[in-house]
Amino acid sequence: MFQTFQKRFHEYLAARRIQRTRLVGKDGRCNIEFGNVRHRNHFAFLMDFWTTFVEIRWRFILLLFVAAFAGSWFLFGLLWYWIAKSNGDLRWQEPLENHTHCVDNVNGLTTAFLYSLETQTTIGYGGRALTEHCGGAVALLIIQSILGTVINCFMCGIILAKISLPKKRAKTITFSDMAVICPKRDGLCLRIRVANLRKTLLIGSQIYGKLLRTTVTPDGETIIMDQVNIDFVVDAGKDNLFFVCPLLLTHVIDKASPFFEMAVDTLHKQEFELVVFLEGTTESTSYTCQVRTSFIPQEIQWGYNFLPIISRTKEGKYRVDFSNFSKTVPVATAHCAYCFHNEKGHHHHLNQNTGVENQGFEVIDIHEQSDGTKM
Structure with a gap:
């Protein structure tokens, strides 16, 4: 039992270490911080206060909500108390029987606070009411009503x-846990599966990738986080995807690809991060959203392909089996892209048995069904 706990603890530490070294997490958050920022630049956040408030955490929003209302009630309560005191309305000032109050039944700080709350929230219980004898009280009532509406x-x-x-x-767009490299389209391809968990579509969807790595130029200059474009396509094209079912994003490993010089035994020794972006406009709100995730060498499986997950039920409906969403199966694959094009037969020889047992599904001919939007 202790050994099991120790193993899980080491796995947890390894996962945490990998998470810290990522630039983009699996959930799309960027692991970056800004240091030595000039203090005057912080005022830019106050100038763009709306974006600042929208982006801060919910705990601060709730704190701001409570502070804004309670603070305004208390501030105006003090002003009402000051008006009552100036007019001699308070109980400890012992006003005469024929004394004219600015606000009826405001006799102390507590009643002044209650009147402020009732005024700003338009409750009006009827016990406390403004009279027409004090012009300053009328002006304060107008100011509080306007400010309360603004808040x-x-x-x-x-x-x-x-x-x-x-x-x-973007939380309802999910990527596969792993990426795979397998033969496809007369060449080796890097493939990633992505799915839209909602039935509403992303209009005008576009996909692209960036390979982040540290490179050294011929002049000896070290470029940290050098970015290389990675093109992804599906069978339906590159842009304006019909994102109604899970898609397989495919990057062809040709001579222009940074993966061309890698091989099955050197892939996991590389140091890079593949960041994948998917952008589109939500059908229901017309907002543009971006979904992103990343893959490190340890999350790329060479010589594997994704299991098919789309089939048709006996009732004639298309169904997606998400239990196999990130599952892969070994396939015969060349050791490297150069081997694939120049040394035919230089493969991992595996028994390709990619059948999937989906009980309740009608057996149909899938063939290239798992590629893109073909069903």
Whole structure:
């Protein structure tokens, strides 16, 4: 039992170590921090206060919500208390029986706070009411009513904006845990599976990738986080994808690809990070969202392909079996892209048995079904 716990603990530490070394996490968050930023640049966040409030965490939004309302009630409560004190309305000032109050039944700080709350929230229990004898009280009532409306609109706008953020829609787009390299289209291809968990589509979807690595130029200059474009396509094309079912993103490993010089025994010794982006416009809100994830060499399987997950039920409906979404199966694959094109037969010889037992599905001819949008 202790050995099992120790093994899981080491696996957890290894996963944490990998997470810290990533630039982009599996959930799309960027692992980067800014240091030695000039203090005057922090004022830019205050100038763009709306974006700042929308992007801060929910705990701070709730704190701001409570502080804005409670603070305004207390501040105006002090002002109402000051008006009552200036007019001699307080109980400890012992006003005369025929004394004219600015606000009826405001006799102390507590009642002044309650009147402020009732005024700003338009409750109006009827016990405390403004009279027409004090012009300053009338002006304060107008100011508090306007400011209270502004606070209500601002806080409701922030909460609505945070709820409808496009990145929340991105949570329903998922990528496979692993990427695979296998033969396809008369060449070796790197493939990644992506799925839209909602039935509403992403309009005008586009996919692309960036390979991040540290390179040294012929002049001896070290470029940290050098970015190389990685083109992905599916059978339906590169742009304006019909993203109604899971797709397989394919990058052809040709001579222009940075993966061309890699091989099965050198892939996991490389140091790079493959960041994949998917952009599109949500059909229901017309917001543009971007989904991103990353893969490191240890998350790329050479000589594997994804299991098919789309089939048709006996009722004639198409069904996606997400239990096999990230599952892979070994396939005969060349040791490197150069071997594939120049040394035929230089493969991993494996028994390609890619059948999937999907009980309840009608047996249909899938063939290239798992590639792109073919069904």
